[in-house]
Amino acid sequence: MTETLVKSFLQRLSSLTLQENEASTGLQDHYVAETRSQDGSDQKSQFSNELEKIDACLAGVSLPKEGIGQSCSSGDDVDVVGEESLSPFALNYRNLPSYLRSCLLYCSLFLEKILISRGKLVRLLVAEGILQEIPGEVMEDIAEENINQLVGQGMLQVELNFRDELIKVVDPYLKICRHKLQQWKGITGNLLDSDSNFPDISPVVFIYYRGETIGTGFNDHPVRSLFVIPDHSQRFNTHEYWEKGIPDDHWASLRNAIHSFNFLRVLEFKNLCIKSLPEEIGDLIHLRYLGIKHLALDEIPESIGNLQNLQTLDIRYPRNLRVLPSGFLNLLQLRHLKLSWIFKIKVPLGMGILTNLQCLTGLHLRHGIIEELRSLTQLRKLELIDVSEEHASELSASIMTMSGLVSLSLSSTDAIAQLLEYESEELLPTLEQFSPPPSLRKLHLYGRLMDLPHWICSMENLTTLKLGFSFLSEEAISALQFLPNLKYLKLWRAYEVKVINKDFFKVGGFPKLEALIITSTNLLEWTEVEEGALPSLAFLCFLYCDRLMNLPEGLQYVSMLKVLEIWPLHPDLERRLKSDGGKENYKIKHIPQKRFFSSFINTWVEI
Numbered sequence: 001m002t003e004t005l006v007k008s009f010l011q012r013l014s015s016l017t018l019q020e021n022e023a024s025t026g027l028q029d030h031y032v033a034e035t036r037s038q039d040g041s042d043q044k045s046q047f048s049n050e051l052e053k054i055d056a057c058l059a060g061v062s063l064p065k066e067g068i069g070q071s072c073s074s075g076d077d078v079d080v081v082g083e084e085s086l087s088p089f090a091l092n093y094r095n096l097p098s099y100l101r102s103c104l105l106y107c108s109l110f111l112e113k114i115l116i117s118r119g120k121l122v123r124l125l126v127a128e129g130i131l132q133e134i135p136g137e138v139m140e141d142i143a144e145e146n147i148n149q150l151v152g153q154g155m156l157q158v159e160l161n162f163r164d165e166l167i168k169v170v171d172p173y174l175k176i177c178r179h180k181l182q183q184w185k186g187i188t189g190n191l192l193d194s195d196s197n198f199p200d201i202s203p204v205v206f207i208y209y210r211g212e213t214i215g216t217g218f219n220d221h222p223v224r225s226l227f228v229i230p231d232h233s234q235r236f237n238t239h240e241y242w243e244k245g246i247p248d249d250h251w252a253s254l255r256n257a258i259h260s261f262n263f264l265r266v267l268e269f270k271n272l273c274i275k276s277l278p279e280e281i282g283d284l285i286h287l288r289y290l291g292i293k294h295l296a297l298d299e300i301p302e303s304i305g306n307l308q309n310l311q312t313l314d315i316r317y318p319r320n321l322r323v324l325p326s327g328f329l330n331l332l333q334l335r336h337l338k339l340s341w342i343f344k345i346k347v348p349l350g351m352g353i354l355t356n357l358q359c360l361t362g363l364h365l366r367h368g369i370i371e372e373l374r375s376l377t378q379l380r381k382l383e384l385i386d387v388s389e390e391h392a393s394e395l396s397a398s399i400m401t402m403s404g405l406v407s408l409s410l411s412s413t414d415a416i417a418q419l420l421e422y423e424s425e426e427l428l429p430t431l432e433q434f435s436p437p438p439s440l441r442k443l444h445l446y447g448r449l450m451d452l453p454h455w456i457c458s459m460e461n462l463t464t465l466k467l468g469f470s471f472l473s474e475e476a477i478s479a480l481q482f483l484p485n486l487k488y489l490k491l492w493r494a495y496e497v498k499v500i501n502k503d504f505f506k507v508g509g510f511p512k513l514e515a516l517i518i519t520s521t522n523l524l525e526w527t528e529v530e531e532g533a534l535p536s537l538a539f540l541c542f543l544y545c546d547r548l549m550n551l552p553e554g555l556q557y558v559s560m561l562k563v564l565e566i567w568p569l570h571p572d573l574e575r576r577l578k579s580d581g582g583k584e585n586y587k588i589k590h591i592p593q594k595r596f597f598s599s600f601i602n603t604w605v606e607i
Contacts, residue, residue: 015522032562089172092153099132103146104155108131108169108177109204115473117164118147123336127266127289140335140380161541162490162517172280182526205315206255209272209518214251225266228254244275259283262419268314270294282306290314293338297321305330312336318343318364329353339363341385341411352376361409365391382441383409386501387447392429392539405437406462428470434523445470446492452476456483463487466493474504487536490517492543502528515539536556541565550572555587562592569596 008258030423030436062423093101110116112202116124118433125131134142147167150156155173159166169177183571190202193302207214208231228251251274258267261282267284267290275296282303290307291314292300298320304310305327313331315321316338334354339345349368352375361383363369370391373382379402387395387410399408412428428447436459443456446468462483469492478485481504489510500523507530514536523545529552538560542548548570555561566573574596578586588594 017482038322043242086172086176090176092155093173093176096153100146100149102130103143103148104169104173105177106182107167108174108181110168116167118144118158118167119164121147121167124266124289126335127311129265129288139360150264162541162543162565162567180439204266209246209250213249214254222263223261224263226261226264227266227268227270228272229268229270230272243318262286265289267291268293272296277301279303279506285309288312293317295319295321299323300325300328302327304328307331310334312338312569314338315345318345321345324348332356335359337361341383344385368546370394371400374401377401378404378562380404381407381442383407383411383444384414385411387411387428388426389415389429392431393433395429395433396434399546400435400437403437404439406439407442407444408436409444409466410446411444411468444468449476452479456480460484466492468492470494471496478504479505479553483510485512486510487512488515489513490515490519492517492519493521496520496522498522498524500526502533502552502554504532505529505530505533510534510537512536516543517541518545519543520545523548528552528553529554529558534558536560538562539565541567543567546570549582551587553587556590559590561590563592563595564588564593565595568595569598571598574598 081189092097093104096104106125106128107116107121108579122140122143125146126139128155131139131146133139147156151158154494155170157168157170159168168174168481203223204225205227207226207228209228210231211424214228229409255278258278261267261284263286264284265286266289267281267287268289270291271294274292276298277292277297279301280303281301282305286309287307288309289312290304291312293314294317296319297315300315300321302325304325307529308330310331311333315333317340321340322344329348329350332354333356335356336356336359337357338359339347344364345362346366347363347369350373351369352372355375355378357376358378359381360379361381361386363383363386364385371394373379373395376399382399382402382405384395399405410428412426426448428445428449430449430451430453433452434453434455438461440459441461442464443459444464444466445453445460446466447470449467449470449472452472456465457479460483463485465480465483465486465488467483467490472494474495474497479492480489495518497520510533513534516534516537516539518541521544523542524547526548527550531554533554537558540558540561540563542565544567547570548566551572551573576582577588579585579589
């Protein structure tokens with residue numbers, strides 16, 4: 001496959017992400033951080049004033065100190081002037097144990113246009129050190145439990161899209177957290193952790209690149225977390241931008257200051273045409289999270305091997321990077337390594353030494369790699385690319401040693417070829433000798449299958465299944481409805497038929513299915529849903545079903561359905577679904593959220 005086609009795909013993916021972000025609600029107000037100087041006096045750090053000077057959108061937040069594991073003091077009141085309606089919510093906030101307040105406050109830092117997935121939030125919470133440790137428990141599990149508790153109390157909301165679960169703070173609590181972060185009166189203890197090496201106040205800083213010089217007006221204050229991303233009000237997804245990159249003088253001051261961020265734990269550059277990182281990045285000895293996703297890096301400095309505390313390295317979707325430096329093997333504390341699914345990034349042989357790895361995604365198989373996987377027995381998430389029949393036996397044996405594996409993704413070379421509109425007949429092996437670990441809950445198979453692997457139907461604990469480019473028969477796909485705990489099903493060209501009939505979703509089938517995503521170039525209509533079928537379905541998405549002309553009769557009886565997305569929406573279907581006289585609007589009028597993208601006018605439409 002050619003570099004041109006791959007870059008074209010990435011531009012299409014970036015465009016799709018931008019459209020998705022623009023569909024979200026408006027940007028939250030920027031924070032003005034109140035920090036404390038080293039002599040103890042209060043002073044304002046007016047990041048917005050710096051904005052006016054450098055015309056780059058920069059927002060900083062100082063995280064207040066609040067005791068972990070301590071009960072809420074009587075002085076920790078939330079009094080939002082003029083917001084009496086928030087009183088019951090403020091009471092709920094005060095009644096939270098401090099470790100949950102810490103988690104909620106951190107979640108509120110992320111602006112609404114920075115869509116954060118559940119997985120990323122978990123990794124950040126662990127890296128920031130704001131979790132209350134429980135002996136014998138994995139920190140990622142503690143983070144998940146904190147999120148689940150806040151969701152259960154109605155303070156965090158989970159939003160599904162066709163890729164991820166996205167997390168946001170529910171509006172009343174977002175207002176309370178904003179107020180808290182700006183005032184934070186009467187708060188004692190430490191919000192982040194009890195590490196005495198860190199200063200009393202460490203800001204979290206967001207910089208939004210707008211095509212102008214990026215300043216570092218926050219240099220007088222210790223920075224704990226730094227996120228540098230493009231401002232989505234600007235259009236940087238152009239060929240010229242990615243060819244030339246960000247001019248050196250636009251981010252020289254920031255690049256030169258990186259080595260002075262002595263207390264930095266989190267550093268993320270995302271969706272920027274940055275072609276090199278300074279060697280001094282190896283001086284960030286406290287760094288636990290390094291996100292360099294969607295960049296134009298040619299290489300990663302060898303000094304990365306000095307980051308002995310690094311837990312997460314996210315280098316997905318690079319444009320030029322093809323090999324990791326040998327120093328990468330020194331990252332013995334690494335827990336999450338996220339490589340590129342599209343581009344092959346060569347990992348040095350010897351990665352079996354990284355025995356703390358819990359998450360390994362985007363790894364392209366080659367000679368010697370499968371044998372090293374046997375040493376990574378702590379893996380909980382594994383994603384492998386270029387899987388072929390020659391790997392089947394050895395790969396099955398390696399995976400079965402991973403007793404704690406929760407998520408497994410296997411992709412053939414054919415799957416990537418299909419994604420880039422190549423024709424290929426290479427099959428994904430069905431791993432006949434494979435016996436899934438009992439812990440396995442999520443399974444992703446991308447590639448042509450002769451039949452559904454026999455062991456899938458025995459996976460009673462399976463909650464998530466994604467099938468891509470499988471081209472399976474109706475009989476094979478229909479067997480999935482008997483999986484008793486399946487909650488999320490994504491069929492990306494896995495079932496290429498023109499008509500889906502009512503037998504596919506029978507009453508009693510898919511009892512717990514909450515999310516269904518269908519992508520098909522052939523699908524014309526879904527004829528019928530029996531009343532009582534899909535009793536738990538809350539999210540339904542048709543993605544790239546360009547020819548879809550009919551939604552099923554009986555959709556109006558799927559009472560739990562909260563979100564319907566159609567990308568793109570056929571003009572004829574749009575006309576019939578319109579609320580003002582559309583003949584089939586009755587099928588969807590009970591659905592609270594409807595998101596449609598019209599390819600005809602290239603914009604979002606309301607129905």
